[in-house]
Amino acid sequence: MTSVLQTSAVVPLHHWVAGQQVAGTSGRFGDVTDPATGEVTATVPLASAEEAASVIAAAKAAFPAWRDTSLAARTRILFRFRELLNARSGELAELITAEHGKVLADAAGEVARGLEVVEFACGIAHLLKGSATENASTRVDVQSLRQPLGVVGVISPFNFPAMVPLWFFPIAIGAGNTVVLKPSEKVPSAALWLARLLQEAGLPDGVFNVLNGDKEAVDALLTSPDVKAISFVGSTPIARYVYETGTANGKRVQALGGAKNHMVVLPDADLDLAADQAVNAGFGSAGERCMAISVVLAVGDVADPLVEKIAERARALRTGDGRRSCDMGPLVTAAARDRVTGYIEAGVAAGAELVVDGREAQFDADGAGFFVGPTLFDHVRPDMSIYTDEVFGPVLSVVRVAGYAEAIELINANPYGNGTAIFTNDGGAARRFQNEVEVGMVGINVPVPVPVAYYSFGGWKNSLFGDTHAHGVEGVHFFTRGKVVTTRWPDPSHRGVDLGFPQNS
Ligand code: NAD
Numbered sequence: 308m309t310s311v312l313q314t315s316a317v318v319p320l321h322h323w324v325a326g327q328q329v330a331g332t333s334g335r336f337g338d339v340t341d342p343a344t345g346e347v348t349a350t351v352p353l354a355s356a357e358e359a360a361s362v363i364a365a366a367k368a369a370f371p372a373w374r375d376t377s378l379a380a381r382t383r384i385l386f387r388f389r390e391l392l393n394a395r396s397g398e399l400a401e402l403i404t405a406e407h408g409k410v411l412a413d414a415a416g417e418v419a420r421g422l423e424v425v426e427f428a429c430g431i432a433h434l435l436k437g438s439a440t441e442n443a444s445t446r447v448d449v450q451s452l453r454q455p456l457g458v459v460g461v462i463s464p465f466n467f468p469a470m471v472p473l474w475f476f477p478i479a480i481g482a483g484n485t486v487v488l489k490p491s492e493k494v495p496s497a498a499l500w501l502a503r504l505l506q507e508a509g510l511p512d513g514v515f516n517v518l519n520g521d522k523e524a525v526d527a528l529l530t531s532p533d534v535k536a537i538s539f540v541g542s543t544p545i546a547r548y549v550y551e552t553g554t555a556n557g558k559r560v561q562a563l564g565g566a567k568n569h570m571v572v573l574p575d576a577d578l579d580l581a582a583d584q585a586v587n588a589g590f591g592s593a594g595e596r597c598m599a600i601s602v603v604l605a606v607g608d609v610a611d612p613l614v615e616k617i618a619e620r621a622r623a624l625r626t627g628d629g630r631r632s633c634d635m636g637p638l639v640t641a642a643a644r645d646r647v648t649g650y651i652e653a654g655v656a657a658g659a660e661l662v663v664d665g666r667e668a669q670f671d672a673d674g675a676g677f678f679v680g681p682t683l684f685d686h687v688r689p690d691m692s693i694y695t696d697e698v699f700g701p702v703l704s705v706v707r708v709a710g711y712a713e714a715i716e717l718i719n720a721n722p723y724g725n726g727t728a729i730f731t732n733d734g735g736a737a738r739r740f741q742n743e744v745e746v747g748m749v750g751i752n753v754p755v756p757v758p759v760a761y762y763s764f765g766g767w768k769n770s771l772f773g774d775t776h777a778h779g780v781e782g783v784h785f786f787t788r789g790k791v792v793t794t795r796w797p798d799p800s801h802r803g804v805d806l807g808f809p810q811n812s
Contacts, residue, residue, distance in 0.1 A: 318349040320495055322358065322519055323502040325365040326512025331519065332358055337492045342408030342637040343628040344674035349406075351495045354520035359527030362518040366458040366485040367533045369513025374455050374483045376511075378432045385481055388508035389425045396422065399500055401630075403468050406494040408636040408677070409592040410629040421473030423760035424778050431481035434783045447795045453787035455483030456535040456559075460528040462489045462549065464541040465639050466595045466699075468497035474764065474777040475538040476515060479786045480505075485514045487534070489524050491541075493639055529553045536785065538777070539563065540597075542697075543723070543769045550772035561785055562772040563765060565697045566725035569602045570754055571714045571740070572609050576730040580752070581609075582616035584730070588754035589703035590624060590681045593635050595643075597770075598726045598748070598755045601698060602687070603705045604714040610707045614662060614685050617703065621663045621681040627671025637670075637677040638700055644677040647700030651682055654693040654704075659684040665701055689717060697723070711736065719745045724767030728754045747771065 320339070321328040331352020339349040354362070373381075392399070400414035407414070437451040459479050463471040468490065476486045490498035498517045505515050518524050528534050529552045539549040539562040546564035553560035570588065572581045588600035605613050629636035638644045648666055655661050661684055668680025679701055687694050687704035694704055708714045718727055728750035729740045737751045747766035750756030758764050758779070765776025775785045799806050 317347055320349050320351045320499065320519065322352060322354065322362060323499055323517035324362050325369070325516065326506055333523075337521070339406055339493065339495065340640065341405055342639050343630070343672050343676040345641070345676055346674065349496065351492050351519045353492065354518055354524040354527070356523060356527045359518055359520065359524050360531065362487055362516050363458060363528070363531050363533050365513045366487050366516050369511060370455075370457055370485045373485055373511060373514050376483070378435065381481055381483065382429060382432055384509045385425060385429045385431070385477060388477070388505055388510070389422065389429060391504050391508055392418070392422055392425060395504070399469055399497060402496050402500055403494070404629040404636070406496055407465065407468055407595075407639055408629055409595070410633055410636050413592045413636075414629070417467055417470040420757065421470040424473050425477045427760040427778065428477035428481040431478070431783075434780070435482060435787065443793070446797065447793060450792050450794070452790045452792065453482070453783070454790055456786060456788060457484060458487060458534050459484045459536040459538065459786060460487050460489065460534045462525055462528065462537065462539045462541070463491055463498075465491035465493040466592070466597070468494035469501065471540045472498055472501065474540075475782070478778060478782045479538075480510070480514060482783060482786045484786055485516075487516045487518050487528060489518045489520060489528060492519065492521050495519050525549065526552070529558070530556050532557075534558060536560070537562070538785070540777075546772050547769075559785065560773050561765075561775045561777065563597075563777065564770050564772065565699075565723060566597045566599075566766065566770050567602065567697055567721055567723040568598060568600050568726045568728075569604055569714075569718045569721070570600045570727070571604045571711070571718075571729045572606060572613055573711065573729065573731040573733065573736060574607045574609050575732050576609065577732065578609060578613055578616055581730040582613060582620055584728075584754040585617050585703065586620040586624070586681075588728070590621065590635050590701045591755075593638055593679070594701040595639065595699055596755070598757055600728065600754055601702070601704065602694065603703060604708050604717065605705055606708055606710060606714055610685075610705065614683070614705055617705070618662045618683055621683050621703070624681050625671060626668050626678055626680045628673070628676065631671055633671055635681065635701060637672070638679060639677070641677050643700065644679055647679050647698060647702060650693050650696070650698045650700070650702060651679075654684050654687070654691060654702075657688075657691040657693075658686075659688070659691055659693060659704070660686045711740075715740065715743055719743075722769045725770035726750070726756055726766065728752075728756060747776070
């Protein structure tokens with residue numbers, strides 16, 4: 308397998324169509340940068356509608372044979388893919404770090420979570436089993452089946468270049484669909500690497516394709532009559548657009564959007580644990596996680612000691628090149644860095660107390676990387692932009708609240724509902740929280756409650772458009788459609804045929 312890690316010069320990337328690299332023809336290209344150095348490492352083609360149509364056509368052509376490939380053969384390919392991915396996970400993690408910037412440990416964690424979904428999809432034969440009823444009426448039997456849809460589109464964001472595609476395509480492929488993946492143009496190499504690995508695992512050409520591009524490629528997927536379903540993950544405005552456009556074009560769509568995740572710390576909580584977890588969840592992957600904690604709701608008297616503990620830990624974090632032994636890497640682009648520093652300035656101007664200023668941090672890196680260090684605000688109010696907006700960077704805001712009631716009111720009033728957490732030693736309080744909170748994924752003393760692969764991942768409100776979450780049984784349901792067969796076979800004796808059976812009534 309050719310390594311795509313050889314980046315001494317600017318690497319021209321391609322699409323991946325029917326098992327081959329295909330050069331872009333639109334004349335439009337995007338730059339891919341190494342966020343730790345600021346250097347351009349690759350160029351990615353930005354597909355025209357015509358290029359997108361030819362990739363969709365390749366996936367469509369591969370569908371009939373793949374649909375008819377036995378479940379045993381499909382499963383064996385998934386198992387081989389699982390083995391290869393596991394063996395080479397370090398290579399993929401390096402590739403993620405080189406384009407996204409997250410530290411290698413975070414990149415390895417991302418691959419491990421993606422691998423879980425492949426393992427789940429290895430059980431596809433069991434997951435696709437329907438049900439059967441004998442003698443629903445006299446000599447009438449009923450069975451239910453789930454069948455693949457055809458070509459499905461997966462559109463992924465920059466922040467999980469491998470894990471988010473892996474949430475979808477192993478299940479889609481296992482269920483007998485063919486896939487066109489449109490990765491983020493900021494981090495396209497992981498998708499191309501996965502495509503080659505699938506080929507090495509024995510996946511027939513055309514079953515998995517990579518279409519590189521931007522809005523033009525996305526629009527082509529959303530409007531093509533040959534694309535039957537869209538799985539999208541990204542920011543809320545684009546998720547809403549994708550949902551509305553895709554469904555208007557007759558497709559089933561699951562569109563996962565942005566987030567603003569709150570962590571409640573009750574007065575009885577273990578404050579060292581809460582501070583450790585707030586730091587991990589707030590600054591891991593430089594806060595570029597849809598499940599990152601961005602607001603700590605400090606209840607009652609915990610605020611002073613909690614802020615002190617979080618600040619102490621935040622100051623101790625080492626920020627730098629993700630390939631070095633750092634705790635936190637850069638932001639993905641210069642624009643992302645500038646947006647985050649803009650929010651820090653706005654927080655200061657609005658009167659929040661800047662306890663740790665990430666703009667003043669020292670960075671362990673060479674070159675002009677896109678760094679902002681861990682940043683902590685205290686006395687944040689709900690009308691400030693650092694509270695209302697998804698900052699998507701290493702900025703943690705502490706909002707002081709008088710009691711549980713104020714905390715839950717704030718969370719439930721928030722337009723996002725992706726993840727949330729409560730830290731407490733009181734089971735009754737935790738139970739009430741999990742029941743009352745209007746958020747899709749809830750952690751009790753767990754700050755980033757990402758469900759394991761056999762459960763489903765998804766938020767509420769503006770964090771998800773559509774009603775189907777990712778992976779788990781909901782994922783299997785999304786990538787298949789139900790069919791119910793009702794059968795009547797007359798007894799052979801009714802046709803006057805004597806097969807030697809005793810006469811039936
Ligand atoms: P984004 O919305 O900018 O891009 C996501 C995808 O949409 C990319 O493939 C991009 O090329 C495409 N796109 C961008 N602009 C478009 C347009 N105008 N029309 C059509 N397509 C367009 O998101 P991002 O910056 O790559 O990712 C970060 C966002 O994703 C954050 O908001 C984060 O919360 C969210 N996210 C959510 C989840 C979740 O599970 N809910 C998971 C990861 C990331």
